[in-house]
Amino acid sequence: MNSISNSYELLKFLKEQNLLEDEPINWWPNDNDFEIFLGSILTQNTKWTNVEKSLENLRNLDLLSLENLIEVDNEILINAITPSGFKNQKSLRIKQICKNIIEDFEYFEIFCKNVSRQWLLAQKGIGPETADAIMCYACKQDYMVVDKYSAKLLSRFGYEFESYEELQEWLVYGINENYDKISKLYGYEISLNRIYCRFHGKIVEYMKQNPKG
Structure with missing residues (x-):
């Protein structure tokens, strides 16, 4: 070499x-910013093929929005993301970050334009790699x-x-x-x-x- x-x-x-x-x-296999956001969280400690199954389940259940994810029964969300592993932990973290986005930014589009890496790192379960994946691929920022x-x-x-x-x-x-x-x-x-x-x-x-x- x-x-x-x-x-x-x-x-x-x-x-x-x-x-x-x-x-x-842009290499990421999905161009839907909200699915990229969710995929960045779901892909922790698993293969992307498993994440795709979870995203398809969420899509079929019409759960690809902040509001719907917050309101859905936790058991339904857990079952939907089961292919990605750590289903209980990830379901709670997804619900919480969706609530925080609405509280701090109101809309996902505003979140993508204005969120900082520091804000993401302050969220439970979001480490540097996940934060940068969201910033780079979902928010189209220079990370x-x-x-x-x-x-x-x-x-x-x-x-x-x-x-x-x-x-x-x-x-x-x-x-x-x-x-x-x-x-x-x-x-x-x-x-x-x-x-x-x-x-x-x-x-x-x-x-x-x-x-x-």
Whole structure:
């Protein structure tokens, strides 16, 4: 494996692999912001295929709104999200964050435009990775998601990081410092949010295809 000195070079390496040709432009398999929001919570400690089953159940029950999730009987919600695991815990956390969004923002659309990462991290059950996934994919804000794949891939290049924040800072710095080069790499003006979406997606897809380095 080639050596890299920054995250721009990592992005360039991943782009050469043609990883997202059959994927949505922002990589996340769903373009409904509310489903992305729920999916970011449901995907904790489970596979995305299980989350898709839960989202389909919620869709069939007409539960894809803040109000409906708050008002639904807890047993119905628990049964709907059972495929995602930790059903009791996740049901309570989903209900609570939906209540808090209405209290603090009134509408989900206003939440997406105005929520801060700090607000999300203050919610029970929302850690850095989930918060950044919501900020990046649902709210379309400029946040880079870091996950276990990111750490594993960079360890193959000889990089080790002590925290989520340290790894995230390394990934973000190289992108921001080389933004002009990235636009030339893609051949068109590309938003920072979309770069982060696709960069994270490329990391995940590469690691899925190359589980052993």
